[in-house]
Amino acid sequence: NAGVTQTPKFQVLKTGQSMTLQCAQDMNHNSMYWYRQDPGMGLRLIYYSASEGTTDKGEVPNGYNVSRLNKREFSLRLESAAPSQTSVYFCASMVVGGSNQPQHFGDGTRLSIL
Amino acid sequence: RKEVEQDPGPFNVPEGATVAFNCTYSNSASQSFFWYRQDCRKEPKLLMSVYSSGNEDGRFTAQLNRASQYISLLIRDSKLSDSATYLCVVNWGYFGTGTSLTVIP
Numbered sequence: 228n229a230g231v232t233q234t235p236k237f238q239v240l241k242t243g244q245s246m247t248l249q250c251a252q253d254m255n256h257n258s259m260y261w262y263r264q265d266p267g268m269g270l271r272l273i274y275y276s277a278s279e280g281t282t283d284k285g286e287v288p289n290g291y292n293v294s295r296l297n298k299r300e301f302s303l304r305l306e307s308a309a310p311s312q313t314s315v316y317f318c319a320s321m322v323v324g325g326s327n328q329p330q331h332f333g334d335g336t337r338l339s340i341l
Numbered sequence: 342r343k344e345v346e347q348d349p350g351p352f353n354v355p356e357g358a359t360v361a362f363n364c365t366y367s368n369s370a371s372q373s374f375f376w377y378r379q380d381c382r383k384e385p386k387l388l389m390s391v392y393s394s395g396n397e398d399g400r401f402t403a404q405l406n407r408a409s410q411y412i413s414l415l416i417r418d419s420k421l422s423d424s425a426t427y428l429c430v431v432n433w434g435y436f437g438t439g440t441s442l443t444v445i446p
Contacts, residue, residue, distance in 0.1 A: 260434065267349070269428065269438035270385070285434060315382055321433060327373040330433060332384040 229253055233318050233333035240308045240340045248303040248336050250318030258321040259301035260285075260330065261293060263314040270317065276301050308340045344368060347429055347437030355445050358419045362440045364429030365411045374405055375430040376414045379439065385428055388414075419444045 234249045252259065257278045262270040262285075272285030276295040290312060292304045301320075305312060315337050319330040347364045354360050366374075374391035389396065391403040391412050402415040412429055419442075426439040 258433070262436075264382070267438060269347075270436040272434045275434065317384060327390070329375050329387045329390060330430075332386070334384050335382070 231318055231320055231331055231333035233316075233336050235336060236334065237337045238339070240305075240338065242308060242310060242340060244308050244340075245304065245306050246308065247305075248316055248318075248338075249300070250302065250333060251300045252318075252320040252331070253299065254320060254322075254331065255298070256320035256331070257298070257323050259295065260319040260321070261291075261301070261303045262317045262319065263287065263312075264317060264335075265314050273303065273316075310340050312338065313340045314338060344435040345429060345431050345437045347440055349438055349440060351441040351443060353443045353445055354419055356419055356421060358444075359415065359417045360419060360442065361413055361415045362427055362429075362442075363411050363413050364431075364437050365409075366431040366435070367410070368431070369407075369410060371410075371431045373432055374403075374412045376401075376403055376412075377428040377430060377436075379426045379428055388427070416442075421446060 231252045260275040261273040264270045271287050274293040276282045279298045294302045315335050317335050318333045321330045322328045376388040377385040378388045379385045391405050395404040400417045404413045424443045428439045429437040
């Protein structure tokens with residue numbers, strides 16, 4: 228049982244390049260989330276998908292787009308990467324958004340933008 | 342005002358000590374509360390949920406104070422392996438900045 232799988236684990240980009248971070252969960256969870264974590268800032272919510280077919284902005288959505296491809300997969304796209312987007316990105320899933328259930332996290336993607 | 346505020350520490354305590362962390366939240370309608378543990382920027386892992394009546398799991402005790410809008414985590418008999426960053430989470434998307442704990446031999 229893999230849980231939440233993120234790819235890639237590491238990536239270095241040049242300013243202006245684009246890329247997509249992939250996330251997949253095998254727990255049949257309805258809700259999925261993308262966070263970024265910067266030193267001293269804790270985790271900040273970028274986008275979330277409460278259920279298949281829906282996506283909503285979180286606290287820091289600017290510069291990102293998301294796609295909930297199906298129930299299992301939720302991708303995060305950087306269209307034109309900027310150095311300020313250098314961060315560790317975590318994907319998480321949850322049985323049902325808003326319930327009293329915890330989130331389960333992937334291992335993270337460490338992204339550096341030069 | 343931030344949704345969730347947490348003292349970043351660091352807390353440096355000797356083995357065997359008792360240490361407590363608090364986390365305050367701004368939304369009085371908040372319904373779910375958790376403590377996560379994070380090691381060396383790895384993924385956060387659920388430590389325990391926080392229930393209204395308070396709950397205990399071994400050396401760890403979590404409490405919720407709705408009147409003052411804070412949650413707490415108490416660690417008794419600290420072990421070296423408890424060294425980590427502890428994150429409080431309110432509802433499903435609001436994380437505290439984390440409190441760093443180092444247990445010293």
